[in-house]
Amino acid sequence: MGLLNLLFGLKSFTHGIHPPYHKDTADKPIRRLAFPSQLVLPLDQHIGKPAIPLVKKGQEVVRGEPIAKADGNFSVPLHAPATGRVRDLELMPTPKGPKSTAIVLDVYEGSTQEVLWNQPREMSELSREEILQAIQDSGMVGLGGAAFPSHMKLTIPPDKQVDTLIVNGCECEPYLTCDHRIMLEYPKALIRGIRYAMQASATTQAIIGIEDNKMDAAEVLRNNVSKGSAIRVEVVETKYPQGSEKMLIKSLLNREVPTGGLPADVGVVVNNVGTLAFLGQLLPLGQGLIERVITVAGPGIVKPGNYLVPLGTPVRHILEQAGYEGSRTEFILGGPMMGPAVSAMDTPITKGTSGLLVLNEPSIEDESQRIWPCIRCARCVKACPMHLNPSMLGLLAAKRKYDEMAQDYHLNDCFECGCCSYVCPSNIPLVQYFRISKAINREQAA
Amino acid sequence: MSKKPTIELRTSPHAHAGDDVIRIMRNVVYALVPISLFTIWQFGLSALALLIVVTVTCLLSERLFNRLSETPSSLGDWSATITGLLLALTLPPGFPLWMGAVAGFIAIALGKALFGGLGMNAMNPALIGRAFVQAAFPVAITTWTPAFFEGRFSQFVPTTLTPPFLQPPALADWVETVKVDAFSGATPLALQKFEGVQIDILDMLLGTTAGSAGETSALLILICGLYLAARKMLDWRIPLMVMLGAAATAGIFFLIDPARYPDPLFVLCSGGLMLGAWFMASDMVGSPVTPLGVIIYGLMIGIITVIIRLFGGLTEGVMYAILLGNAATPLIDQITQPRVFGEQRTGK
Numbered sequence: 001m002g003l004l005n006l007l008f009g010l011k012s013f014t015h016g017i018h019p020p021y022h023k024d025t026a027d028k029p030i031r032r033l034a035f036p037s038q039l040v041l042p043l044d045q046h047i048g049k050p051a052i053p054l055v056k057k058g059q060e061v062v063r064g065e066p067i068a069k070a071d072g073n074f075s076v077p078l079h080a081p082a083t084g085r086v087r088d089l090e091l092m093p094t095p096k097g098p099k100s101t102a103i104v105l106d107v108y109e110g111s112t113q114e115v116l117w118n119q120p121r122e123m124s125e126l127s128r129e130e131i132l133q134a135i136q137d138s139g140m141v142g143l144g145g146a147a148f149p150s151h152m153k154l155t156i157p158p159d160k161q162v163d164t165l166i167v168n169g170c171e172c173e174p175y176l177t178c179d180h181r182i183m184l185e186y187p188k189a190l191i192r193g194i195r196y197a198m199q200a201s202a203t204t205q206a207i208i209g210i211e212d213n214k215m216d217a218a219e220v221l222r223n224n225v226s227k228g229s230a231i232r233v234e235v236v237e238t239k240y241p242q243g244s245e246k247m248l249i250k251s252l253l254n255r256e257v258p259t260g261g262l263p264a265d266v267g268v269v270v271n272n273v274g275t276l277a278f279l280g281q282l283l284p285l286g287q288g289l290i291e292r293v294i295t296v297a298g299p300g301i302v303k304p305g306n307y308l309v310p311l312g313t314p315v316r317h318i319l320e321q322a323g324y325e326g327s328r329t330e331f332i333l334g335g336p337m338m339g340p341a342v343s344a345m346d347t348p349i350t351k352g353t354s355g356l357l358v359l360n361e362p363s364i365e366d367e368s369q370r371i372w373p374c375i376r377c378a379r380c381v382k383a384c385p386m387h388l389n390p391s392m393l394g395l396l397a398a399k400r401k402y403d404e405m406a407q408d409y410h411l412n413d414c415f416e417c418g419c420c421s422y423v424c425p426s427n428i429p430l431v432q433y434f435r436i437s438k439a440i441n442r443e444q445a446a
Numbered sequence: 447m448s449k450k451p452t453i454e455l456r457t458s459p460h461a462h463a464g465d466d467v468i469r470i471m472r473n474v475v476y477a478l479v480p481i482s483l484f485t486i487w488q489f490g491l492s493a494l495a496l497l498i499v500v501t502v503t504c505l506l507s508e509r510l511f512n513r514l515s516e517t518p519s520s521l522g523d524w525s526a527t528i529t530g531l532l533l534a535l536t537l538p539p540g541f542p543l544w545m546g547a548v549a550g551f552i553a554i555a556l557g558k559a560l561f562g563g564l565g566m567n568a569m570n571p572a573l574i575g576r577a578f579v580q581a582a583f584p585v586a587i588t589t590w591t592p593a594f595f596e597g598r599f600s601q602f603v604p605t606t607l608t609p610p611f612l613q614p615p616a617l618a619d620w621v622e623t624v625k626v627d628a629f630s631g632a633t634p635l636a637l638q639k640f641e642g643v644q645i646d647i648l649d650m651l652l653g654t655t656a657g658s659a660g661e662t663s664a665l666l667i668l669i670c671g672l673y674l675a676a677r678k679m680l681d682w683r684i685p686l687m688v689m690l691g692a693a694a695t696a697g698i699f700f701l702i703d704p705a706r707y708p709d710p711l712f713v714l715c716s717g718g719l720m721l722g723a724w725f726m727a728s729d730m731v732g733s734p735v736t737p738l739g740v741i742i743y744g745l746m747i748g749i750i751t752v753i754i755r756l757f758g759g760l761t762e763g764v765m766y767a768i769l770l771g772n773a774a775t776p777l778i779d780q781i782t783q784p785r786v787f788g789e790q791r792t793g794k
Binding site: 174246250258338340342368373376382388389409418422426427429431432435 | 452459466470566
């Protein structure tokens, strides 16, 4: 691929994989689903401190009203996605795994569901600090999946110099097309959001990075930025994990984020297109994030598509609306490469959920899933975008030498993209080993 | 929602490239089939019997060690089949069958099972087997048969059917009877080394010369190897580096004294270099995984092969060169760890 990229000038990083993309829902416009009768709103939908609830059992709330406030700076508030009554605060399943406290909301059927709660403002009059505050107040987090509070991301540490805002429109995970649709359908909001983010982070240029399997989106966005503007669109190679921050920075600017560092260390801040498009829409109205676009797809889905759903919509409701089939099924929130499988149908769509996939993979007990010894084929070494040696790390993990993995083989540089497990002909659960190893190391450090 | 689904829980990634060990191994077998067929066409019944006996011995040994170690059968992963075929292809076509069986057993027992089976072996099992019989039966393993002799499909080479534990008979009289002109009983390598006679390159490319069963047609081996490389089931850089290392080393000596040393093309096409480079040095288990390590490993094998050929007592050095390369692999891997993304290396 290196040679092809050289010849055709497509920007990219080295290593990575080319899984089948299954972007079958790319031509499905964003549609609303019917509201569910109940919403489940975990207080910890973002990375950082959980929000503090502002409502009590039985209280009536209006769509768009804040129902939980940020706990300090590294936290974001939560807004009511629908008009209704608070049933209770309960422990509910979340996409992250363990149950956590959630506000459970009974939705009033037949209420208008217009966003009644808002505070319109003139964005151009706001200072940098005021914009960051407005972003935090909107409850915005990275909608690409990380759910990192957006105002924190756009706050540049005083000792760092940042010149470029990278807008991540790669959507490199198979199946997912929600970002693609957002770029096609909300280009104006996205460009607005980019300008707000540039204001907030005081960057002088913005680059929208889009994989070359979404040329129509690149075209639409190019038509929406004027010539000589500080915003430009760049096409990059379609390759997983192109949408990882570090890889995209490397592809677009040829800068390498140092080990253990942040994009700000190389003068970059990265935001997802979905995040910025919603910011562009919400900030001038002074509204909070109450819904998001998800891709519902996979071989087990009857009506695949891109749906705008209120936060807190249970998986069960989406499956009822979109229809599903298959006797043995995997339900995945997000993309197939990194998304978690859910065990409970009450698990809600949260701010960081980009999709709901229903896959009919061969059973774990199937002979094709058998784990063979490592034959040292080096496919994982050639796939790892971080240039680690997963083969060696896997052997060490099996021997439980977690310290050695971190000290001598850069375990902590692994961002768990899953390329190693994807390519392994021996079906060795490499990235799974690494997740556990990292967790054990973290526990021992604590 | 008529039928309740069984929810399957597993951790990401929920997708897989689809290639598995069995498929890779099966394709290696596919690639070895044309070479084996060519060998049978060249040397007749004896070659066929040798291929069957060695491969079956390898499979039976593999099963025996499965039983002894109480592990499920690993015959289905095709790796023992590959070991058997490769081993048979490195032996002289008229090699006594009982000695072939010994080689097959040793290959699996000492080369593979001892280390814990597939993926655990430090060195190429087929070459361990061959190294053993080279030491144990020095005469038999250097007794060559002419290619395309008359009546090869109706009779065995007399040495083939040597009863167990007996030494094979001399072949000189028999060679007279099969009407091969001017067969000296030596391989191109031996002719070049000891008598200064150089066989035509074209003969070696096409495989009309004497030699081990599978190492005579350099061209066919190259094509079969390229098939595997194209399917990404073989790292093409290894054979390339082996050939490069061998050609470069040979080239230096050829330039110094063309009368005494063979030219690089001869070095590439003769002996087991092609088979070794494409099918043994490239064996994943015994070769490094790092990008730089692969290059060092390949070059090292190529260079050592030529050094042994030119200056050692043996005519052929590929086997020992690969075994040495296998032995050095853990070290090579260790010193060639790739630079991790974002890592700043200072003063190293």
